[in-house]
Amino acid sequence: MLVMGVDAGGTSTRAVLATAAGECAGFGRGGRGNPTSSGIPTALAGVRGAISGALEDSGATLADVAGIVIAMAGHDARGGRSDWILDPLREEGFTGTLTFESDLLAMYSSGAVAPVGYGVVCGTGASAVRVEGGRIVATADGLGWLLGDRGSGFWIGRSAAAAAVDELDGLGPETALTPLVLQAAGVAAHRSDRSAEGRPAALEQLVRVLYAQAPVQLAAFAPLVFDAAEDEDPVAVRILNAAGEQLVRTLELVGAEPGPVVAGGSIVSRDGAPQRLLREHLAAAFGDQPFVLVDSGAAGATTLALRHAGVDVDESVLARLRAGIPV
Secondary structure (H helix, E strand, O other), X not given: OEEEEEEEOOOOEEEEEEEOOOOEEEEEEEOOOOHHHHOHHHXXXXXXXXXXXXXXXXXXXXXXXXXXXXXXXXXXXXXXXXXXXXXXHHHOOOOOEEEEEEHHHHHHHHHOOOOEEEEEEEOOOEEEEEEEOOEEEEEEEOOHHHHOXXXXXXXXXXXXHHHXXXXXXXXXXXXXXXXXXXXXXXXXXXXXXXXXXXXXXXXXXXXXXXXXXXXXXXXXXXXXXXXXXXXXXXXXXXXXXXXXXHHHHHHHHHOOOOOOEEEEOHHHHOOOHHHHHHHHHHXXXXXXXXXXXXXXXXXXXXXXXXXXXXXXXXXXXXXXXXXXXXX
């Protein structure tokens, strides 16, 4: 028996073809796979590309696949329409079962098989979930850049931009973030130059550049904060500590009995205050429980596909599957 797990993300898609024993038989990559954020034509191309790659890698066909799980954010993971991908798969010979699952559940399932545990995602956005019996039973944050995503890459990046603006406007302290943000934003004006209205020319240019972008693009400044914090810039250190405290609070909102914490996303995967504070909170609140970092939900989507097919996924099956998926 073969099953397939697809991690359909907003920027890329991964597909894993696996045996009932958890052996990776094929792997494929595709482009953007979320129809909510990218539109159906783009998402269809991304998902089909990843699926085709996994099949070509294994020599199998869609007719050989008993079930497919597609993990993604958005309404499709909560019972939305599936014809945009199911109909094309049927036309290509797929006769099995297609199931949509939450990307957060797939991420958790990529790192743990415990019946009770927690998932924390912190990349551009941020959220936490509690998993019980293979299902998400509590969720905190994940509310987007305007209303939530506390401690996320956007939150950190916006704080970096605000710190640079405050210094240039005379409101805040000098910080190493200011030249880093100006350089990243492509601001050419010298910091001593003044506009006709008496403002620093660099400030006016920076504001114009930032307001011309989509707000979520501020997340691109987050790595600059880690770099400045490594050089012990007080403002950067303060921002990362505050981000870590926000993530801990988000995890506390879904916390109950002890369980492993599986974390993914660029912010918690990088050494720094957010990851450190999460680890410290886990040790204080749950004692000797694992803290597992994962780089995608591909393994988790595949374990969910195995479970839908009646396979009992234990630690050895998950370990075998993770070991077989290319980096």
